[in-house]
Amino acid sequence: MSRARDGLLAQVGRHARIWCAALVQALKRDAQFRAQAWTTAAVALAEIATGLIPVLLIIRTSTGINGWTGREIVAVTGMFQLAMGVVNTFVAPNLTRIDGYVREGELDTILIRPVSAQWLTTFRWIQPAAFTGSLAGLVLVVVGLWGSSASPAGVVAAVLVFGCGVATITAVWANLAYLAFWFEAASFIHTLVQEALTAGRYPVAFFPSAIRALLIFVVPIGAAATLPVQFVGHGVDPALLAGVVGSTLVIVLLTRLHWRIALARYSSASS
Amino acid sequence: MIAAARRQIRVFGRVLALNIGLTFVYRGDFLLLQIANVLSPLISLVVWQAALAAGAEIGVSTGFLTTYFLLVALVNMLTSSWTAWFLAESIRNGDLNKWLIRPASVHLDGFANNLGEKTIKLLLLAPLVVILVLVLPGGLTVSGTPVRWMMFAAAVLLAMAITYIFDIVRGSLAFWFEDVQGFNTAISIMTPVLSGAVVPLALMPPEVAGITLWQPFRFMVSFPMEVLLDQVPGGLGFGFAQQLGWLAVFGVAAVVVWRLGLRSFSAVGA
Numbered sequence: 001m002s003r004a005r006d007g008l009l010a011q012v013g014r015h016a017r018i019w020c021a022a023l024v025q026a027l028k029r030d031a032q033f034r035a036q037a038w039t040t041a042a043v044a045l046a047e048i049a050t051g052l053i054p055v056l057l058i059i060r061t062s063t064g065i066n067g068w069t070g071r072e073i074v075a076v077t078g079m080f081q082l083a084m085g086v087v088n089t090f091v092a093p094n095l096t097r098i099d100g101y102v103r104e105g106e107l108d109t110i111l112i113r114p115v116s117a118q119w120l121t122t123f124r125w126i127q128p129a130a131f132t133g134s135l136a137g138l139v140l141v142v143v144g145l146w147g148s149s150a151s152p153a154g155v156v157a158a159v160l161v162f163g164c165g166v167a168t169i170t171a172v173w174a175n176l177a178y179l180a181f182w183f184e185a186a187s188f189i190h191t192l193v194q195e196a197l198t199a200g201r202y203p204v205a206f207f208p209s210a211i212r213a214l215l216i217f218v219v220p221i222g223a224a225a226t227l228p229v230q231f232v233g234h235g236v237d238p239a240l241l242a243g244v245v246g247s248t249l250v251i252v253l254l255t256r257l258h259w260r261i262a263l264a265r266y267s268s269a270s271s
Numbered sequence: 272m273i274a275a276a277r278r279q280i281r282v283f284g285r286v287l288a289l290n291i292g293l294t295f296v297y298r299g300d301f302l303l304l305q306i307a308n309v310l311s312p313l314i315s316l317v318v319w320q321a322a323l324a325a326g327a328e329i330g331v332s333t334g335f336l337t338t339y340f341l342l343v344a345l346v347n348m349l350t351s352s353w354t355a356w357f358l359a360e361s362i363r364n365g366d367l368n369k370w371l372i373r374p375a376s377v378h379l380d381g382f383a384n385n386l387g388e389k390t391i392k393l394l395l396l397a398p399l400v401v402i403l404v405l406v407l408p409g410g411l412t413v414s415g416t417p418v419r420w421m422m423f424a425a426a427v428l429l430a431m432a433i434t435y436i437f438d439i440v441r442g443s444l445a446f447w448f449e450d451v452q453g454f455n456t457a458i459s460i461m462t463p464v465l466s467g468a469v470v471p472l473a474l475m476p477p478e479v480a481g482i483t484l485w486q487p488f489r490f491m492v493s494f495p496m497e498v499l500l501d502q503v504p505g506g507l508g509f510g511f512a513q514q515l516g517w518l519a520v521f522g523v524a525a526v527v528v529w530r531l532g533l534r535s536f537s538a539v540g541a
Binding site for chain 2: 035050054189207
């Protein structure tokens with residue numbers, strides 16, 4: 001238990017070092033299994049290409065929809081791909097394993113390690129090849145926003161709100177993955193999450209107002225995809241930014257609480 | 272001959288019942304999957320309605336769009352197939368061996384699995400679609416004559432056959448190639464767009480109509496919807512002729528590929 005008495009900084013540093021080791025290992029793995037890495041990268045790009053088709057079809061029908069120009073819509077789709085690339089690279093490979101950990105009792109070997117088990121079940125596995133999706137998304141963002149007069153404050157707010165959005169997506173998805181502690185089989189929950197997140201491909205202004213709030217605060221793909229473009233293109237909305245930051249903190253804390261309660265229920269499959 | 276056919280039918284009945292039972296065990300998971308299935312067209316519907324409200328010029332009516340997106344999940348589920356993946360895997364790891372020595376075809380098992388899962392999926396998906404039809408403004412706008420619905424059913428059945436047989440063809444490629452799952456993943460990424468499951472093909476740019484109207488994926492999802500909504504480009508007869516044509520092409524390809532493949536099969540693990 002002496003580890004628990006380490007200072008906060010020392011603990012953060014230790015976890016960061018382990019994450020770096022996991023990243024190096026993941027890169028080496030991708031370098032070794034090159035065919036698989038190329039396939040993963042190609043699939044990420046193909047998904048972007050096919051995901052872009054409905055967006056392009058909608059843009060060509062009209063010069064502007066609910067205050068959004070075609071190029072801004074492309075930028076939103078780019079932000080969506082950027083966010084999903086980050087999630088698919090760093091978080092998704094972990095959350096999809098949690099029900100396996102619980103069902104097969106592999107969680108035992110994670111719980112006895114001298115690190116935060118929640119952190120290890122969220123960030124241990126990295127899939128570097130999936131990051132090509134993020135890079136392609138970044139290209140779309142640049143294409144969409146090229147020539148717009150972005151203020152430094154707008155860019156900072158955009159980065160902040162993007163980070164909050166990705167953090168909340170991770171937290172919400174983690175909470176759904178923890179359902180594995182309560183129900184026996186729920187592996188298709190990940191399909192449902194990924195399908196719901198595709199709504200972020202379009203600006204939240206396209207949706208009825210009740211769903212808009214849902215997309216910004218609850219299934220926060222709107223916060224990660226629409227708001228950064230909105231802040232850069234249309235100016236920062238400080239109240240909205242504060243709301244997103246606040247709700248991110250609340251959801252992350254609730255996720256921490258959910259993990260503790262769920263873990264108390266865990267009775268180890270092997271004993 | 273008749274006795275053999277009766278035995279095959281009896282085996283099929285047993286395997287079908289087995290698959291329905293097996294699927295029912297995972298009813299919670301399959302319900303989640305069906306919710307995901309209606310979610311995607313629902314998002315498209317909302318987005319396209321916003322575009323229409325903003326004065327977008329598209330060649331179809333609001334009624335067409337609403338009906339299309341409400342029912343496409345149902346058609347997409349009914350005509351889907353996942354056999355390619357499992358067939359390729361059984362060829363690769365030698366699991367196919369045990370079917371080759373049995374007095375029933377591996378395809379009988381695959382087809383029973385397809386129908387069995389769809390039975391449970393239909394029971395879960397249909398109520399979701401009905402709820403959406405009742406809740407969403409606009410609802411369904413179909414002419415609804417019995418003949419129209421029967422033609423729709425025929426188009427759906429043909430689409431099911433095309434998708435399933437196409438899956439046998441691409442799964443059988445595993446006889447010659449060690450890893451076909453990459454190829455199959457590429458196909459399954461393209462299929463939703465080309466089949467009209469994501470966007471009605473009527474919304475595709477007219478410049479590419481020559482391609483979108485002739486490619487086989489159209490007859491897997493879009494064509495049954497076009498029949499129901501009475502929007503078949505070139506007329507019903509021509510459309511059904513095209514669908515039957517693709518069925519014949521894939522049928523012949525499946526028979527040829529499967530027979531040649533079995534000849535070169537070296538039965539891993541035997």
